[in-house]
Amino acid sequence: MTATAVPVAEAVVAGVRAAGAHDLVSLSVPDGPGWRRSRPGQFVVVPADPTAGRILPEVLWLAGVHADPVHGTVFDLLLPVGRAAPGQVVRVLGPLGRGFAAPSEPVPVLLVGHETGAVPLRWLLEVLRERGCVVHVLLGASDPELHLDLVHLRRHARTVVLALPEDLTATLARMLADPAVDPAVVYAAAPVPVLRDVAEEARSAGRTVRACALDLAGDTLVCGTGLCGACDLEVVDAGVARVLRPCLEGPVLPGEWLLGDEPS
Numbered sequence: 001m002t003a004t005a006v007p008v009a010e011a012v013v014a015g016v017r018a019a020g021a022h023d024l025v026s027l028s029v030p031d032g033p034g035w036r037r038s039r040p041g042q043f044v045v046v047p048a049d050p051t052a053g054r055i056l057p058e059v060l061w062l063a064g065v066h067a068d069p070v071h072g073t074v075f076d077l078l079l080p081v082g083r084a085a086p087g088q089v090v091r092v093l094g095p096l097g098r099g100f101a102a103p104s105e106p107v108p109v110l111l112v113g114h115e116t117g118a119v120p121l122r123w124l125l126e127v128l129r130e131r132g133c134v135v136h137v138l139l140g141a142s143d144p145e146l147h148l149d150l151v152h153l154r155r156h157a158r159t160v161v162l163a164l165p166e167d168l169t170a171t172l173a174r175m176l177a178d179p180a181v182d183p184a185v186v187y188a189a190a191p192v193p194v195l196r197d198v199a200e201e202a203r204s205a206g207r208t209v210r211a212c213a214l215d216l217a218g219d220t221l222v223c224g225t226g227l228c229g230a231c232d233l234e235v236v237d238a239g240v241a242r243v244l245r246p247c248l249e250g251p252v253l254p255g256e257w258l259l260g261d262e263p264s
């Protein structure tokens, strides 16, 4: 498997505002087709730069992309508080990866996330609401402090349900059986073991799942550009078992692939 050429941009921090336990950092970049096509579930890479004290690349979820004639193209990242300041220049590769596609019709949907791995869902929620979807959210976290920007999620979602990681699957089962939720599609962003549980539960309930299968918050460092192999994932695609590299072929995949079934 080989890495593909990736777009590089000089991004300038245009604004920083508080978002729960993080900063929502907005960066302006030159307009380009990649940014115009960008979707939740895509990411950027901040390359290693030993002269700036960064010896490893950093992979970050896109938390939003906006374009208008006044501000140009601006993308958002959710970063630790104090990490970025207005005017700072950052070299980024991206947007990279295949993101979530919104349903063609406005349908009820359920977003399932885990701690800060749920960043793509924050933006997806906005996109789905703009499409007229009723959105329900289920978030798992081992500590309430690790839930992501709940004020924003509660502003846009019909319901936001919080669960401990050990209760996530049972809570999901209850929500899938609840006529007031009744999602046509489940979108999930979480570590792969959680995604497999979500896909299994949703399959049992006869629901379609789309899973964002790249763990940026785990213990394993990832490059985001297909070089390190740290993200390699066993799937069954069209009945054939194979190893897939989510940073190149995903990260958004049919949840059924994580179960060994053909995608719906």
Ligand code: FES
Binding pocket: 222, 223, 224, 225, 226, 227, 228, 229, 230, 231, 232, 245, 246, 247, 248
């Ligand atoms: S993250 Fe390095 S190959 Fe995918």
